Amino acid sequence: MKKLINHPRAVVREMLEGHVGLNAGQVLLDGENVVLRADLPPPAHRQVAIISGGGSGHEPAHAGYVGAGMLHAAVAGDVFTSPATEAVLAAIRAVAGPAGVLLVVKNYTGDRLNFGLAAELARSEGIPVETVIVADDVALRDTVEPARRRGIAGTILVHKVAGAASAAGLDLEAVAAEARAAASRVGTMGVALGACSIPGGQPGFVLDADEMELGLGIHGEAGTRRTKLMPADEVVSELLTTILDDLALAPGTRVAALVNGLGGTPAMELAVVARKALSMLRARGLQVERAWSGNLLTALEMPGVSLSVLEIDGPRLARLDAPTEAPAWPGNGRLPATRSVQPIIPPASPSTPTSTATPAGAAVRRAALRVADVLTQAESVLTELDAAAGDGDLGLSMVRAADAIRALPEAAWATPASALKAMSSALGRAIAGSSGPFYATALLRAARGLRDDPQPSDWANAFAAAVASIPELGGAKPGDRTMLDALLPAAEVFRAALGAGLPAVQAWQRAVQAASDGAAATARLYPRVGRAAYLGDRVLGKPDAGAVAAATWLAAIVPTA
Structure with a gap:
């Protein structure tokens, strides 16, 4: 010993x-x-x-x-x-x-x-x-x-x-x-x-x-x-x-x-x-x-x-x-008078959800359920990638995220904004580590100001706002070997392709490809933030698990217009 x-x-x-x-x-x-x-x-x-x-x-x-x-x-x-x-x-x-x-x-x-x-x-x-x-x-x-x-x-x-x-x-x-x-x-x-x-x-x-x-x-x-x-x-x-x-x-x-x-x-x-x-x-x-x-x-x-x-x-x-100055005495030992559990404080102004989902809300639900399916299927891949540079919990976290999405009540899908807010709350609780706050913040930012019948340009703006929230929250920059290296090129390409007049489906395909390329490129990037930064060049050769996860779920989304 x-x-x-x-x-x-x-x-x-x-x-x-x-x-x-x-x-x-x-x-x-x-x-x-x-x-x-x-x-x-x-x-x-x-x-x-x-x-x-x-x-x-x-x-x-x-x-x-x-x-x-x-x-x-x-x-x-x-x-x-x-x-x-x-x-x-x-x-x-x-x-x-x-x-x-x-x-x-x-x-x-x-x-x-x-x-x-x-x-x-x-x-x-x-x-x-x-x-x-x-x-x-x-x-x-x-x-x-x-x-x-x-x-x-x-x-x-x-x-x-x-x-x-x-x-x-x-x-x-x-x-x-x-x-x-x-x-x-x-x-x-x-x-x-x-x-x-x-x-x-x-x-x-x-x-x-x-x-x-x-x-x-x-x-x-x-x-x-x-x-x-x-x-x-x-x-x-x-x-x-x-x-x-x-x-x-x-x-x-x-x-x-x-x-x-x-x-x-x-x-x-x-x-x-x-x-x-x-x-x-x-x-x-x-x-x-x-x-x-x-x-x-x-x-x-x-x-x-x-x-x-x-x-x-x-x-x-x-x-x-009685008082004592003995350094190891563990304190006064007094216990709470009542059970020390306080109920959760509800939102200050809870909104009343629409009873029936709008067409756009239903479309978000279908896309979200496809995302849940592909994240579940990708568990072993994400676990292996994350274990090479961190604690190996990302695969399980993404499965928890998928389960949380599937468990959302029908009322959550009333509108695109309500769906994103509900997913933000659910994923913030379900996803372990730093990914949870990132996804929760991004979804909230995307929901802000989103109309009940958003057009492709509205989605592009919402996507760009969501991605912009990630470096604001965590301080990462492009090239730091994070999920941002997949999400940022996807958001930029999607907005640019729509601006060039491409249909939403084609614009999104280009965005998905940009995310995939960005995730693959992280295999050559030196980690600068997160747990992978502690390992230095030992993680080179394999792509970042968070970037791969982002590219995976982006590919599951298919625009309807």
Whole structure:
């Protein structure tokens, strides 16, 4: 696995140096991998200090939660390895005052031993220390007793509760009581779609393309059960059902939720998960007061997600809402009071369509349906051409355009102008990428001022206006290897041929030939705009897909006069 590091042995210290270099409210303890708040007052004036930590590789945890209102210090071990007792003790000494220290520890053997020994040593020096163990992993509910479960992403919520209680001025016993109460009422479960690799190491497990791991921890280890890959909604249902069954929350209970990416999960997928999680929690009759989503406690680059649910009441909600300057805390978590969907605003002055199509409107419909047919037939050709210079979606986009044309209601074809406007709206929604706005704008421009019984010269003017809108909108010029290289010569030839006295059918034939020649010539043109411009001369030899598409549908139109 490729890593952007210098050396595996140096990665933790260099990571922490970069982290504190980006955060003005933090400093790094000399000689130890400990991040401290930079604003600590003299010891005599300090509130209860909150310390957490563990192995590295979980970023932004734990250093990201150091700041006013959360942690006073975070202790970082090697990747997925508990920090040494000496490092924890150094952190305690650095932040402690007469009010004492609370250690928030995830329930792993190494963490409990090293933090526990450091606490004993600190007490022997006269420093009051309490320890809170977080064991929120409900995936182990049928495997081990609750006290032996792992501590995972729910720990972040315990950090927040403890930090806010300290900032409110509570004594050590009271801060510890609130943190323990929160830890006892949070449940978490995760799923991985793949493994992660520590710097210089190998993946902890291997999954087939159609497999996933349910109930994993945060150290790259396998989960409690391997299953076939499921859609996101089914995954969320599996996770939340286990969490809610374990917490035994009654309808009406107030909760906060955490959607936590494990390091390799895009925000898009986390939002899909959050959508289902909120819906399911509410369907269970729970009141979701706060929710957060993001990569908050990770396992390096692991693709996957965990869900946490914390039971809350008024005082605990106040702790979650209390201000904090910790750089990784994901915000206030407030949710919309109502479903956040707003109806589409209709046009300001909708026109009433003619009940019966005019002859010209019917002719436009026949031409448009022929265009739809040829675009459908050309899908594979357009896909191949577009894949050579872009993302290969033009063929499918043109099929969507064809389907949108066929789906227009009868009233849309009342007049040529109404038909072009209806096609503009439909194609603007149906065609992906830049082609959609270009076609939508061109059709609107063509419809402007078009009579109900347009003559060939009116169509020539409308065509020229439509083509002129394309460089206005996108900035392309003739010779830039775009659809303009097919459309512009066609519009110019059509208008010139009509002006020379040729019948409309012959004038249009010349226009179609000019479009075909222009599209073919793009094979020799160097791309200057669009995605093809990124590939330079690698696209030479094949014509531009957009120009070919334009020439294709122009050839399907046959004038009636």
